[in-house]
Amino acid sequence: MQARNILVVDKDIITRKFLKQTLEKRGHQVLQAELGKEGLVFAWRDKPDVIVVDPDLPDINSELFIQKIRQDARTASTPVIALSTNLEPEFAKKCIIQGYTLYFTKETEALPKLLAQIENIGKAKTTPLFNKDAGGKVLVFLSGKGGVGVSSLVTNIATTIKEYKKDAKVVLMDMVLPLGSLATRVGYQESINITTLADLPLEELTPEFMSATLPQISGWKFYLLAGSPTPEAANLLQWKKIPHIINILRKEFDYIVVDLGRSLSRTSLHIIQAAHLITLVLGTEKESARLGKAVQEYLLGLNIDERKLYPIINRAVGHEGLTKAEAEQIFGSEIKGTIPFMGAKFTLANDQAESAVRKYPRDTGSMMLIDISKDMLETVEKLK
């Protein structure tokens, strides 16, 4: 673990002492401030790796504090964690919108997570593998039918890409509306998601901001842009900002892996237009091959380059069902790969919010997923 310089801004001396002790025991250096203004001066002078601040400051308000931090080049992209006694979700949301990176409440149960975030957040950036000017590659996954395993595949394929291209930065984006599922699947419980991000003014949505703000999911190795947590949040989604968000993500990440589920909405079409590879997931029933074909025809009708289409079969529902040859007949073109039924292992890993590929790397299913991931990346490179 890397030692970090942490600035703690808190009017409460007990909290300050406690954090100082706990963090120093773990090898970090801690600088403390009691007042907001003092905190700002220390932040600009010492450029800490992370700032932890109780937004209830004695001298200035929490919004002014974060504005000053974000407007100054020395601290514009420094992760700032709010550590607050305010349990109101509305207040937490307000802080995130104002520019705080994460929000924690002062509760003993939150401590292990707070420590993990302090240590993970804003880690030294890896050197980019690819030419950033050209931008990262967008890999979208969709199906004609729900329940065929799109979400299970994106999470595992995003992890596999990261294992295979060690220095790449990978972000997984959940665009299934009106309700995303990836946050739950990978065990992410905080409040940053596509709706809260799209609420922010465009000028705040910079590549550095994305890196500092999006959570890194440690067991899975990717960054996550979580989906809509509720149908209400989906209704509030400022979908017109999605193309901008994708462009910004492309400046910071090498791969943007997107779960579109079976939604061919206005929003998902923008993303499909920007995609470098479109993986169409078919299930094992005739119906799913027919629906997949309908989606394919629709996309070709939009003038999408056929070479970007990457149809695969996922045997999510067991051993019976279509063979590859039968599916190809219905689908009308070559199926690029087949993921076998991974049975109880897959479900068990899912239930524990773990990656099946990482948990059972020698399983045939995992090996086939790894092969398919490599082939996808090669296909993208060839299309350049």
Ligand SMILES: Nc1ncnc2c1ncn2[C@@H]1O[C@H](COP(=O)(O)OP(=O)(O)O)[C@@H](O)[C@H]1O
């Ligand atoms: N290859 C597979 N082998 C076994 N179970 C799978 C496989 N792919 C998906 N599943 C299971 O199928 C169910 C539906 O998968 P999910 O990823 O939620 O589908 P979708 O996102 O397309 O609706 C989940 O319970 C998942 O664990």
Ligand SMILES: [Mg+2]
């Ligand atoms: Mg899904």
